[in-house]
Amino acid sequence: MQATGGGRESRRYVEHVSSQHRPAGLGESQLEAVVGERAGDGVAAVDGALAEPQEYRVDLERIRFSSYFARLSDVTQVVPQSGVGPVMHNRLTHSLKVSAVARVIAAQLAGRAAQHAAFVRGAVREDDAVGETITRLGGCDTIVAQAAAHAHDLGHPPFGHLGERVLDRVAREQLGLAEGFEGNAQSFRILTKLDTLGRDFPGLNLTAATRAATLKYPWTRGAWVGVPTGTLAAPDRPRGVGIDVAGGAEKFSVYALDVVDMETALAPFDTVSEGMQTVECAVMDLADDIAYAVHDLDDFTRAGVLQQSSIAGEFRAWLDRSGALAADAEEELAAEWRTPGRSLELLWRRLHAKDAWIADRDAFRAAVRRISEEVGEHLLAAPYDGGIDSERSVSDFTRRWIDHLRTSIVVEEHPHVRSGYVRLNTQAWHEVMVLKFVHAHFVLERPELGQPQRGRAKVVEQLALGFDAWLADPDDAGRAPRRLLEWADEATAAGFEVRRDRPELLMGDTTDSGMRRQGRTRAILDYVASLSDQQAVTTYRALTSGTPGG
Numbered sequence: 291m292q293a294t295g296g297g298r299e300s301r302r303y304v305e306h307v308s309s310q311h312r313p314a315g316l317g318e319s320q321l322e323a324v325v326g327e328r329a330g331d332g333v334a335a336v337d338g339a340l341a342e343p344q345e346y347r348v349d350l351e352r353i354r355f356s357s358y359f360a361r362l363s364d365v366t367q368v369v370p371q372s373g374v375g376p377v378m379h380n381r382l383t384h385s386l387k388v389s390a391v392a393r394v395i396a397a398q399l400a401g402r403a404a405q406h407a408a409f410v411r412g413a414v415r416e417d418d419a420v421g422e423t424i425t426r427l428g429g430c431d432t433i434v435a436q437a438a439a440h441a442h443d444l445g446h447p448p449f450g451h452l453g454e455r456v457l458d459r460v461a462r463e464q465l466g467l468a469e470g471f472e473g474n475a476q477s478f479r480i481l482t483k484l485d486t487l488g489r490d491f492p493g494l495n496l497t498a499a500t501r502a503a504t505l506k507y508p509w510t511r512g513a514w515v516g517v518p519t520g521t522l523a524a525p526d527r528p529r530g531v532g533i534d535v536a537g538g539a540e541k542f543s544v545y546a547l548d549v550v551d552m553e554t555a556l557a558p559f560d561t562v563s564e565g566m567q568t569v570e571c572a573v574m575d576l577a578d579d580i581a582y583a584v585h586d587l588d589d590f591t592r593a594g595v596l597q598q599s600s601i602a603g604e605f606r607a608w609l610d611r612s613g614a615l616a617a618d619a620e621e622e623l624a625a626e627w628r629t630p631g632r633s634l635e636l637l638w639r640r641l642h643a644k645d646a647w648i649a650d651r652d653a654f655r656a657a658v659r660r661i662s663e664e665v666g667e668h669l670l671a672a673p674y675d676g677g678i679d680s681e682r683s684v685s686d687f688t689r690r691w692i693d694h695l696r697t698s699i700v701v702e703e704h705p706h707v708r709s710g711y712v713r714l715n716t717q718a719w720h721e722v723m724v725l726k727f728v729h730a731h732f733v734l735e736r737p738e739l740g741q742p743q744r745g746r747a748k749v750v751e752q753l754a755l756g757f758d759a760w761l762a763d764p765d766d767a768g769r770a771p772r773r774l775l776e777w778a779d780e781a782t783a784a785g786f787e788v789r790r791d792r793p794e795l796l797m798g799d800t801t802d803s804g805m806r807r808q809g810r811t812r813a814i815l816d817y818v819a820s821l822s823d824q825q826a827v828t829t830y831r832a833l834t835s836g837t838p839g840g
Contacts, residue, residue, distance in 0.1 A: 297558030298428065298499040299345045302482075302551065303491040311351045311487075346433040349500040352487070353440045356494065358480050359385075362443060364822035366450040379589055381443045381450065387585050389439035392577035395696050396435035396570065399424050399712070423703045427711055428559045430569045431499065438503035438574040445476025447819035448826035449746045456750040457815055462537075465758055467811040468798030469511050474543045476819055478504055482551040484777075484816060493551075501555035503570040506530070508556065510546055511538035512797045525646055528565050529708045538797070546795040547784045547812065565707070572710035576699075579714075583725035584691045587665070590733055591674050591684050598670035601732060605662035607631030612655065634658060637727050641720075647706045648716055657720035664691075665728060695722065749830045750818065756833045757814045774817045781816070782809025 353359055362382035379387075399420070406421030408414045424430050447453035457471040481501065482493040489495070507530045514531050515538040524533050532540030544552040559568050567575060590596045607630035608615065615623070615635040623632045623639075642649040669687045674680045698718035705711055714722060760770050761778065768775075785805045788795055798804065821829060 299343045299497050300558070301345075301495045301497055302493075302554055303489070303495050305489070305495065307489060311348050311355065343431070343433075343497075345497050346431055346437065346500065349494075349496045350433055350437040350440065352494045352496065353437055353444075353481075356444070356480075356485055358444045358485055358820070359440060361820070361822050362446070364824050365443075365446050365448065366452070366823055379586060381446055384581060384585070385440055385443050388442065388574070388577045388581045389436045391580050391692065391696060392435040392439040392574050393432050395577060395699060395712070396430050396432040396573045398696075398699070399430040399569065399573070399701070400432055403430060420701045423701055423711075424569055427561055427569050427703070428499075430573065434497075434499045434503050434570045435573045435577075437496070437500045438570055439577055441477060441481060441500075441504050442506070442574055442578060443473070443477065444480045445473045445478070445819060447471075447473070447476075448750060448821050448823045452743055452746055453750045453819075453826075456747045457754060457818065460751050460754045461811055461815055465754065465811040465814070466799060466804065466807040467815070468537075469545060469808075471815050471819070472511070472542055472545075474504075474506050474541060475511075475545050475548070476815075478544055478551070479548050479816070482548055484820070498555045498558050499568075499570065501551065502559060502568045503574055505543045505552060505555065505571055506567060506575050507539065507541045507543040508552060508565060508567065509539060509542055510544055510549060510795060511542045512546060512795060513542075514539040515797065524644055526707060545812070546788055546792075546797070547781065549788075549792065549795055562711075566705070567710050569711050572712040575710065576712055576714065579722055579726075580692065580695045582729070583722045584688055584695070586729060587669075587725070588684055588688055590729075591669060592676075594674060595733055595736075596665075596670055596728070597732070598666060601670065601728065602662065602666035603630045604634060604731070605658055605666055608634035609655070609658060609662065633731050634727070637723070641723055645708055647708065648719055650716060650720070653717050653720045654724075656717065657724045661721065661724045661728070691725075694718070749826055752834055753818045753821075753826060753830055754814055756830075757817065758811065760833075761810055761814070771817065774813055777816050778810050778813035781812040782806055785809045785812075 359382070362385060363380055365381040402418045402421035403424040404421065405414065405416075405418035406425055409417040447457055451473075454471065454473045459470075461467040462470040478501070480493075481496060481504065484492070485494050486492065487494060507528070509528075509531075514527075514534075516535060518535055519533050527533070530539070530541030534540060556562070556568075562568055587596070611631055612635070615631055618635070620636070620639060623636050627633050627636060638649075638651065638654050641654070642651075664687065669683060672680070672683075674684065695714065695718055698715045700713050700715050702709070702711060702713070705713065713719070757770070757774065761767050761774070782805065785796075785808055789800055789805060793800065798808065818826070
């Protein structure tokens with residue numbers, strides 16, 4: 291397969307209209323020689339030139355100009371900005387940092403592919419095995435990786451993962467939509483259906499390469515219904531699928547209504563195994579992990595959320611007593627998870643149970659020791675006071691860890707089912723898992739977050755139920771928001787089309803009334819998920835109490 295072939299650059303719909311994103315006369319496969327900006331990445335260093343599809347830059351600009359992308363500035367990243375001050379990341383700043391990390395990793399890989407291409411042309415004497423693998427898997431373009439990173443969180447509803455869980459539960463348990471809600475699938479739906487260019491087709495009409503690069507979990511929820519764990523246990527299932535045989539995949543990147551878009555996006559990548567991410571998607575996914583694990587620690591350090599004593603106590607207790615803790619029953623550890631050392635031992639056991647292919651206790655111990663020293667004993671050694679020394683300490687920590695992780699990359703042509711073509715090496719993988727533990731254990735599980743989170747969950751739940759009641763009201767449904775009504779009609783029609791052509795994709799009640807119910811609920815989820823945090827609160831107040839203001 292040619293890394294920059296026309297299949298990767300193809301769009302689902304033919305375009306004849308120019309715009310600020312797509313100049314008039316730009317052909318579907320027009321290429322632009324790159325010797326300037328990208329040469330600095332090492333991408334164009336071989337032979338002095340490398341063809342860059344201009345179509346990918348069009349993709350990136352379309353996403354950047356999207357109102358859905360702008361909306362991310364008021365969507366929670368980890369904890370809401372209002373609780374800790376203006377320094378906290380939101381989903382927009384997080385996406386920009388993921389894009390920056392993805393660009394650097396992709397540039398490294400694209401440079402290797404360029405070296406291989408030069409060898410094939412006879413321009414250099416030495417081949418590059420990694421570059422050959424990258425090329426065989428469909429290539430790695432820095433702009434595609436950036437575009438995917440920009441787009442990866444578009445589907446997050448108000449209040450981030452909290453809102454995601456609430457919408458999924460309400461849809462499946464109360465609103466008759468067994469397929470539920472998933473942020474990754476919602477992102478893909480926005481790109482291919484909900485957003486608009488003002489043309490006579492839905493979505494942003496991105497290239498196949500960019501669409502494919504957003505498919506972190508390239509399957510539907512229903513694809514995993516009825517797959518018994520006895521046949522395929524958790525360690526043998528792709529990452530994110532989970533073990534819910536009746537309910538299907540825990541994470542997925544496409545709803546049944548949008549499967550054709552997934553299939554057309556993946557069609558050019560005939561050397562990518564079924565269920566695997568493309569190379570650029572793996573880069574985006576990896577960059578997301580790195581940014582989450584490292585950049586968000588900036589926020590928590592500056593805000594004073596992370597306490598040196600509690601972190602040092604947890605890490606030191608596990609390092610001192612890991613042998614004894616390894617002998618304790620899991621039920622005992624779970625019952626005393628707040629006792630220092632117990633939660634780290636539980637983390638190790640979860641990692642080993644799910645990812646025995648890479649989990650290694652010695653590597654885990656080394657990761658705990660390193661992060662204990664760098665976070666517990668150095669980064670948090672002195673409270674952050676806003677001074678120059680404090681800022682230098684935080685910035686230096688972030689710089690060193692980003693540089694370390696982005697250079698700890700492994701490329702495999704035949705990866706484990708729970709891995710990807712591009713992944714972290716064994717030691718760095720354990721380090722990221724421990725850094726994520728710092729977030730989960732010392733930030734997300736703080737009791738003081740419980741009360742406001744329950745309030746935000748109520749806002750999201752009541753919005754979904756309130757709009758459902760409105761659309762079910764025969765006397766007043768016509769006054770519902772116009773976009774919601776139009777989406778309900780479109781989703782219902784699309785559902786009937788899937789029932790006619792691909793009935794095996796559907797879940798739940800597929801009678802006529804069931805399909806109308808599913809279409810209405812999908813539109814409600816689309817509408818609620820399109821709100822920012824503040825819009826959700828304001829809309830909730832207006833819908834439940836008649837109060838129009840914030």
